Amino acid sequence: MYSFTNDYSEGAHPRILQAMMEANLTQNTGYGLDTHSARAKGLIRHEIGQPQADIHFIPGGTQTNLIVIASALRPYQAVVSASTGHVNVHETGAIEATGHKVLAVNTPDGKLTPALVQQALDTHTDEHMVQPGMVYISNSTEVGTQYTKAELESLSRFCRLNGLYLYMDGARVGSALTSPVNDLTLADIAGLTDAFYIGGTKNGALFGEAVVILHQDLKRDFRYMIKQRGAMMAKGWLLGIQFEELFQNNLFYDLARHSNQMAEKLRTAIAEQGYSFASDSRTNQLFPVFPDQVIRKLAEDFTFEMNGKVDETHSSIRLVTSWATREAGVDQFIQALKNMAT
Amino acid sequence: MYSFTNDYSEGAHPRILQAMMEANLTQNTGYGLDTHSARAKGLIRHEIGQPQADIHFIPGGTQTNLIVIASALRPYQAVVSASTGHVNVHETGAIEATGHKVLAVNTPDGKLTPALVQQALDTHTDEHMVQPGMVYISNSTEVGTQYTKAELESLSRFCRLNGLYLYMDGARVGSALTSPVNDLTLADIAGLTDAFYIGGTKNGALFGEAVVILHQDLKRDFRYMIKQRGAMMAKGWLLGIQFEELFQNNLFYDLARHSNQMAEKLRTAIAEQGYSFASDSRTNQLFPVFPDQVIRKLAEDFTFEMNGKVDETHSSIRLVTSWATREAGVDQFIQALKNMAT
Amino acid sequence: MYSFTNDYSEGAHPRILQAMMEANLTQNTGYGLDTHSARAKGLIRHEIGQPQADIHFIPGGTQTNLIVIASALRPYQAVVSASTGHVNVHETGAIEATGHKVLAVNTPDGKLTPALVQQALDTHTDEHMVQPGMVYISNSTEVGTQYTKAELESLSRFCRLNGLYLYMDGARVGSALTSPVNDLTLADIAGLTDAFYIGGTKNGALFGEAVVILHQDLKRDFRYMIKQRGAMMAKGWLLGIQFEELFQNNLFYDLARHSNQMAEKLRTAIAEQGYSFASDSRTNQLFPVFPDQVIRKLAEDFTFEMNGKVDETHSSIRLVTSWATREAGVDQFIQALKNMAT
Amino acid sequence: MYSFTNDYSEGAHPRILQAMMEANLTQNTGYGLDTHSARAKGLIRHEIGQPQADIHFIPGGTQTNLIVIASALRPYQAVVSASTGHVNVHETGAIEATGHKVLAVNTPDGKLTPALVQQALDTHTDEHMVQPGMVYISNSTEVGTQYTKAELESLSRFCRLNGLYLYMDGARVGSALTSPVNDLTLADIAGLTDAFYIGGTKNGALFGEAVVILHQDLKRDFRYMIKQRGAMMAKGWLLGIQFEELFQNNLFYDLARHSNQMAEKLRTAIAEQGYSFASDSRTNQLFPVFPDQVIRKLAEDFTFEMNGKVDETHSSIRLVTSWATREAGVDQFIQALKNMAT
DSSP states (O other): OEEOSOSOSSOOOHHHHHHHHHTTTSOOOSTTOSHHHHHHHHHHHHHHTOTTOEEEEESOHHHHHHHHHHHHSOTTEEEEEETTOHHHHTTTTTTGGGTOOEEEEOOSSSOOOHHHHHHHHHTOOSTTSOEEEEEEEESSOTTSOOOOHHHHHHHHHHHHHTTOEEEEEOTTHHHHHTSTTOOOOHHHHHHHOSEEEEEOTTTTSSSOEEEEEOSGGGTTTHHHHHHHTTOOOTTTHHHHHHHHHHHHSSHHHHHHHHHHHHHHHHHHHHHHTTOOBSSOOOSSEEOBEEEHHHHHHHTTTEEOEEEEEOSSSEEEEEEEOOTTOOHHHHHHHHHHHHHHHO | OEEOSOSOSSOOOHHHHHHHHHTTTSOOOSTTOSHHHHHHHHHHHHHHTOTTOEEEEESOHHHHHHHHHHHHSOTTEEEEEETTOHHHHTTTTHHHHTTOOEEEEOOSSSOOOHHHHHHHHHTOOSTTSOEEEEEEEESSOTTSOOOOHHHHHHHHHHHHHTTOEEEEEOTTHHHHHTSTTOOOOHHHHHHHOSEEEEEOTTTTSSSOEEEEEOSHHHHTTHHHHHHHTTOOOTTTHHHHHHHHHHHHSSHHHHHHHHHHHHHHHHHHHHHHTTOOBSSOOOSSEEOBEEEHHHHHHHTTTEEOEEEEEOSSSEEEEEEEOOTTOOHHHHHHHHHHHHHHHO | OEEOSOSOSSOOOHHHHHHHHHTTTSOOOSTTOSHHHHHHHHHHHHHHTOTTOEEEEESOHHHHHHHHHHHHSOTTEEEEEETTOHHHHTTTTHHHHTTOOEEEEOOSSSOOOHHHHHHHHHTOOSTTSOEEEEEEEESSOTTSOOOOHHHHHHHHHHHHHTTOEEEEEOTTHHHHHTSTTOOOOHHHHHHHOSEEEEEOTTTTSSSOEEEEEOSGGGTTTHHHHHHHTTOOOTTTHHHHHHHHHHHHSSHHHHHHHHHHHHHHHHHHHHHHTTOOBSSOOOSSEEOBEEEHHHHHHHTTTEEOEEEEEOSSSEEEEEEEOOTTOOHHHHHHHHHHHHHHHO | OEEOSOSOSSOOOHHHHHHHHHTTTSOOOSTTOSHHHHHHHHHHHHHHTOTTOEEEEESOHHHHHHHHHHHHSOTTEEEEEETTOHHHHTTTTHHHHTTOOEEEEOOSSSOOOHHHHHHHHHTOOSTTSOEEEEEEEESSOTTSOOOOHHHHHHHHHHHHHTTOEEEEEOTTHHHHHTSTTOOOOHHHHHHHOSEEEEEOTTTTSSSOEEEEEOSHHHHTTHHHHHHHTTOOOTTTHHHHHHHHHHHHSSHHHHHHHHHHHHHHHHHHHHHHTTOOBSSOOOSSEEOBEEEHHHHHHHTTTEEOEEEEEOSSSEEEEEEEOOTTOOHHHHHHHHHHHHHHHO
16 A cells, blocks of 8 residues: 555655754753754755845644734734635634634635735725735645746735735645746745745655745744744754755755656656646646546555545546655556556 | 615614613613513513523624624634625624634525535535534525525524534514515524524614524523623613513514515615616615616715626615615605606 | 612713714714714814824723724733733633733732833743733722822833833723822823723713724724724714713713712711721722621612622622712711611 | 753653654654554553543643643633643743633642632632633642642542533653652543643653543544644654653653652752752752852853742752753762852
8 A cells, every 4th residue: 555645644854863863862952042943044044045034943834824824914804815725724724713814715726816816805895894914825736736936926016015915835835846847946935925934844854844934024023923822842953953954955855856756757647548637736746537436446555635526437636745755656556557547 | 865875874763762761860780680681581582482592682793793603613613604694704804803714605695505504514524624513694684685484494404413503693684574575483583593683783773682592502601701702781771671672562573664665665666667686685675786877876865885896887786774764765766766767 | 779889870961862862863874984973083182182093982891991902912912900900800801812811910009000010021021921012001990099190100101111002991080080189181191091991881871982092003903903893883973972972061071070079978978987998999989898787787778799808797898989879879878877886 | 061951952762763763754644643643542541541531642732731721611711720830921821812811829839729729719700700611730830849649639529519620731740750759640640630631742752742631521523623723743643653652661751750860869969058949849840049159150060040039149040850861960060069068
């Protein structure tokens, strides 16, 4: 049984575990005020070319989203998200639990555009309605798509003109940035958003996300927000060490690239067998459409999530690759698919 | 200038003011524990035929909604509402401010059905998503439509089978119950919902809504909820007096009936002039579609809200009548419309 | 049976009811955007000598407190209050329900001083603890005491130097300002606080408090806050009319003065009978200490609240006078006390 | 420089790291639904003798506290805590951020008793005040003290009779249970509380706490609460592995015992030098009182936290030992102290 269920089925890249092992018995200052964290922040600041950026390490993605959003918004403000956005559907109302509405906008491809955000502005115009205060995007998105530089520039300009913070959920930004069709860099993202996070959990770390805060107004007292929401690790250096490793020898990109290569191999083979996709993804999440009997057969040897019914006899599934995906697993999947065709 | 902008442009029915005047210098117990409130509760319990119902008086509708919903739901639960529902759009995120997501469902006519609620259940299935815990409906709805007895029975049964509380926002329940096409009574509503409120503000009171709690589980410590949200009036007997008047001589129904009669007169005349309506309403809110030039002309003598563009040259407006609407104002509007036709 | 239980046992001063009666059938714009509210705001701005102040009318005091505090504080900030403060004890956790801690400070007399607030600052120093962001005081206080001009100046300066907003709960500010030992004016208060409210409910209005916002940062989008918390009355002009009456002929002060005169009469007579007081009040709340048998006897003809046990055989009670207190009731109380002495 | 600042300066016990290393490339089910977590839960259920207990693993202590408390309380309820309690002071208002007041009670030794909790009940009696719904205790406490079996039994009975949940924060329960003066077992705690947590972070794990839920009513939908608050780790098996190691060979107790032994050695030596302690602790936190010049001298070679001024020339400090404290560090500290005496 091989799993394409998600990109967090395995632990951490061995170099990361090794670094944790070596530092294990050294005494560190707590709560992220240690030298590992300081060095990791320096590496990221250098990578994004923003020496003034504030960087914080947080154990998980839902925590990160709720802390950034709750910190940025006034009590009556809302965050605009694609209806497929993680904050809208898959965080059990974490944003609402901080008091804020998520204004969900339907999109064809999981991506927001100025025109789509404008809809939310047009329908929220006075004090009887929530006030849009932030735009939340994910890159890559929950359906595997990704933003081009032109798209992000356009959205960024729109947000600035309309007094909206732009925040990017980068749980899978590694995969987006190493996709064959990508034209963005982390530095571009840092230049075009007010805050974003770099996902470690889904790209080779045991756990951990690096929040990067660019806008001056969002920096204030952010550590209070982290602590209040229970996201300030006692042994914060564990986060620092992991991001040190990820950013000191391009490990972050290497791992994401491997993930994408495994996805590309799957994608090409699936397409060659004549199957289509429910979403046009060049990142590490694929949504192929198969006859239901093919899916049942595949499920005998592989695990994956169902994505949705397409028609009476077809459904789409979600295949996720990761830094740890073994090529043998991919080959086995392709072979299984070929066997069914013959 | 005559206003059809809303049903809260005037004060209270003179009998209500008179009663407040007479009781003005009598000393009362505070916080709703007075004899007027007790008597008003008795009248309502009798009217709905539910001697065990808990009844509380609350100054306004948004307060009422947020208190009932926050009291009923566990922290991770959500309330299902039509996307047009007052709690979804026009309460500035009041429900979210108590920590709960509003799950908005698109409807053709502002009304929820078992099939529509089932959609929310089908897409919220595990702990990664909010859990639907309550269904919120309004009667009459925000677009002037109303529930039939069969519709409410069907929704009620569905909710009970699925462990969902059913709550009705009755800000305009008076208008619904006295509509020419109505087949429901307050007693029916009390028998089919877990909680609902009877709107006074929009039906002849200065202010005030009467929450009726039927389900045993929702009764617990409700006064704590009212107090915490700042909705427990020091001079709570002011609410009691008003509902005494409304329910002791059918005043509640008489006022709503007048409101509907004024709307019917407008509706008939508008239809006779060949205009259509954006919503099929037989209550005190009408949404006629007019050429934009007609609207501009009407706006010289009448105030009303714009409802939405229909096409390049037509829009719908909202006309609201009330217990205080003068028939002369209605006649004047009809005449103005006729004059434009000729 | 005559009640000294509180200052909200009766309705409104007849002039206020009369004004509501006269305006009853005139159509008004909703939600506080009407001409009565505009005029009332003008009168208050003139009274306090602050033409730039923002003024909003809110139905009740708990609502007012929670809206002002939730609007002013960042999510991790706390409000400092005397442990006797209304927000700390008697609002069912309304402030905490908006997410904020109340930092309670023990005081000898219900009043905060720079030294007392400094204690809260000294013990809350980093991101592991809440950050004090606002100081809440009440004037008169919950134990009937009041701030002198020197005391308020000193606290005001301290707050400004320490980056703390200063907010005054003026539920009984009328009584404070007309007390025989008062040296403050509304204009002084407006000059020394960042926000305060003028209580109408306890001084002759049916209901209603006027929030005055002085600090520029606290003005932003305040109507959104009001609406979200369910405190924006549909018929907002009802609040406007009441404050028009209160501030157009000194009615506000006249009513408060009567209240204090009744209290002074009680206080003098009680003292003359040789009884002491648990709190040194010159406002409309008195806390005399009586033998328990005296209290039992008084309770046969008067209602009042118990305040606390003093020793095995003595307790203090709370006597509250108001704009509506009849001198005959006061005389009757005094006579009853005298009768017991003989 | 040797640190006695806290018990989370180092990483994890090598056996735990080793286990994580070995499992690193095995694919696991996400979100805590893996076989390691299942096995660890079984070990803990066996240890406490409660086969029906629900167990969940959560990364950190503040998260754990806020999730348990927010899950247990109705919106208007409060949690009673010693004023020194972690939830009252050192969680940046995390509990209030979920909407609940912490009712702080002053104690002589950081421990709650029935009489102390009764004070909170006596002063919170109706709907104008929060309703106490849960009692929070920590064992060992924030000042190093610990509950005896008789004390816990008495508090437990009191809570049950008064309808209060009893919840124990066991961040340092390992140290409490292996203290020379302890007479409690984990099984006792499970029998006497409604919920508690077993601290891993401060006792040899990289991170992680095991929440044990005994009361049936507190079990409902707890995973929704975890997810909503961002505490459901994608790679939840990392928590499972750690608690497997801690509970399969008594490692949990061995590590705590070492911590206490190091503290005892320090305590005995400090007492022998004639110094007193600000708190009577037999666990891994000591609060010796030293002359300020001694403290300055010690600070040249050791790090620790200041605890408070005792008089003009003396202060107490906090010394914390852990599973990783080296005896050489302890000896060095003792020697330094002795050197100063001579």
